[in-house]
Amino acid sequence: xPFPIHRLRRLRRTPALREFVRETRLTAKSLVAPLFVxxxxxxxxxxxxxxxxxxxxxxxxxxxxxxxxDLGVPGVILFGIPESKDHVGSGAYDNDGIVQRxxxxxxxxxxxxxxxxxxxxxxxxxxGHCGVLKxxxxxxxxxxxxxxxxxxxxxxxxxxxxxxxxxxxxxVGRIRAALDDGGLTHVPIxxxxxxYASAFYGPFREAAGSAPRSGDRKSYQMDPAxxxxxxxxxxxxxxxxxxxIMVKPALxxxxxxxxxxxxxxxxxxxxxxxxxxxxxxxxxxxxxIDRELIMMESLLAIKRAGADLILTYFAKEAAPLLR
Ligand code: PBG
Numbered sequence: 001x002p003f004p005i006h007r008l009r010r011l012r013r014t015p016a017l018r019e020f021v022r023e024t025r026l027t028a029k030s031l032v033a034p035l036f037v038x039x040x041x042x043x044x045x046x047x048x049x050x051x052x053x054x055x056x057x058x059x060x061x062x063x064x065x066x067x068x069x070d071l072g073v074p075g076v077i078l079f080g081i082p083e084s085k086d087h088v089g090s091g092a093y094d095n096d097g098i099v100q101r102x103x104x105x106x107x108x109x110x111x112x113x114x115x116x117x118x119x120x121x122x123x124x125x126x127x128g129h130c131g132v133l134k135x136x137x138x139x140x141x142x143x144x145x146x147x148x149x150x151x152x153x154x155x156x157x158x159x160x161x162x163x164x165x166x167x168x169x170x171x172v173g174r175i176r177a178a179l180d181d182g183g184l185t186h187v188p189i190x191x192x193x194x195x196y197a198s199a200f201y202g203p204f205r206e207a208a209g210s211a212p213r214s215g216d217r218k219s220y221q222m223d224p225a226x227x228x229x230x231x232x233x234x235x236x237x238x239x240x241x242x243x244x245i246m247v248k249p250a251l252x253x254x255x256x257x258x259x260x261x262x263x264x265x266x267x268x269x270x271x272x273x274x275x276x277x278x279x280x281x282x283x284x285x286x287x288x289i290d291r292e293l294i295m296m297e298s299l300l301a302i303k304r305a306g307a308d309l310i311l312t313y314f315a316k317e318a319a320p321l322l323r
Contacts, residue, residue, distance in 0.1 A: 024304040026296070028072035028322040032116060032269075033315035036207055037061050037102040038081040049203035050274055051281055053313055055081055058102040062109045072319035075114030077163060077311055078102060081208055082124055088132060089121035093149040100157040107158040116190060117159040119151045119175070120166045128212040130166040130220060138220055143168050148178035155179055155187045163190040163246070167220040173240035188243035190269060190309075194230035194256055197221035200249045200275030207274065230256045231263060238266055244309065249273040251298055254305040261306025270307035272298065277313040296321065 011021050036055045038045070043057035056064055065076055080099040082091035091097050099117055106115055121143065122130040131143030143166065151162040152175075162179070164171050172191050179187050197218045205211040222229060230253075234245050245264065247257045248271035257270055280298065284291035295314045302310050312318070 024300060026300050026303050026318075026322055028319035029074055030303070030307070030309050031073055031315040031319055031322075032075040032077050032114075032309055032311045033068050033073050034077045034079065034311055034313060035061060035064065036079050036081055037098055039083045039098060047203070047207040049206045049278055050313065051278075051285075052317075053207065053277075055207065058098075058105050061102055062105050065106055065110055065113055068316045068319070069110060069113050071316055072323050073315045075116060075160075075309075076106075077116040077118055079118050079204075079208055080123055085124055085126040087126055089124035089146060089150075091124040092119075092121050093146060093153045095153050095156070097153070100153060103154065103157040103159050114160045115158065116161040116163050117151075117154040119147060119154065119162050119164040121146060121150070122166075122210040122212070123208045127214065128210050129215075130217065131168055136214070138168075140168050140170070144171055144174045147171050148174045151175040151189075152178045152182050152184070155184045156182065159187065161188050161190050161244075163192065165192040165195060165248075167192070167195050167217075167222070169236075170240070172237045172242045176241035189241060190244040190246060191237040191242035192248055192271070193234045193237040193242065193245040194247045194253070194260070195221055196224045196249065196253065198224060198249050198252065198273070198275075200252065200273045203274035203278045224252070227256055227259065231259065234260055234264060238264065243267070244269050246271060246311075247307075249276055250302045250307070250310070251276055254301060257302070257305040257307060267308045268306055269309035269311060270302045270305070272302060272310060272312040272314070274313065292317075292321070 011017050038055040040057040041059050044060050045055045047053045078099050082098050120130050127133050129138050131138040147166055244267040246269040247253050250270040250272040280294050283289045
């Protein structure tokens with residue numbers, strides 16, 4: 001006979017009582033800010049579909065990272081927008097590439113900041129796909145060589161963590177081998193393990209100019225209909241040596257995140273992607289929702305589902321509220 005013996009409202013009566021029984025706590029220590037690096041100097045160019053996010057040249061990127069770090073953001077993940085693109089994404093594994101240069105500058109100026117580098121070819125290929133194209137198809141094993149070369153080059157430049165987002169089969173193992181052969185056994189791999197072919201990446205592709213010229217990414221990114229397959233992707237990545245696994249996008253995939261948390265004892269990350277960010281920002285601008293409350297509730301939900309790390313375009317805004 002539950003009621004009137006049990007009344008769950010008793011512990012909701014005051015803020016202090018609610019604090020006592022709060023199950024999930026967000027902390028700024030788990031936030032990672034995604035940032036875009038572009039050529040030039042003194043460049044700060046706003047990304048139209050992602051208000052408050054910019055393409056930064058390396059010099060201003062350092063200043064922005066310092067500002068974010070001072071507000072309590074412990075880490076960033078970098079994406080590059082190169083001067084030119086080609087068929088094989090040479091800019092991605094150029095030791096003097098856009099992100100490689102930015103990482104060197106960042107690690108010099110701000111050694112404590114955790115610098116994660118996204119590893120992918122799509123921002124560097126003229127066709128916009130995440131691997132090498134042959135007869136209109138993305139060829140897996142040839143792409144692996146270039147992706148491993150990219151990871152090695154970024155780690156040599158000083159990246160604290162490398163994060164492959166290309167979704168080629170076998171890339172985690174191939175990157176691990178390349179890093180270890182290169183004497184970089186200490187550099188962890190954050191694998192975008194369950195990365196769905198999602199329309200929520202739209203604003204990012206505008207920011208990075210990385211939308212595929214033809215076709216889509218469905219032959220390598222996962223079908224949003226599949227949850228069991230996500231677990232298989234994660235198992236493979238862990239077996240190949242992933243140190244942290246990631247689910248992406250975040251809010252549309254909380255079921256995947258929660259299941260992964262239940263099944264695997266490895267650190268788990270979630271990426272609140274560009275479309276998730278832009279939806280909240282635009283609805284708030286219309287006056288339809290409260291920006292700050294929705295921001296915090298969405299981050300809390302991602303944490304509650306099981307994420308240790310949260311990659312989010314709200315990092316700099318949320319961090320000071322969590323101190
Ligand atoms: C590169 C990459 C993408 C994102 C992260 N890494 C784009 C894509 O796969 O099309 C999306 C991030 C976001 O939408 O915020 N492969």
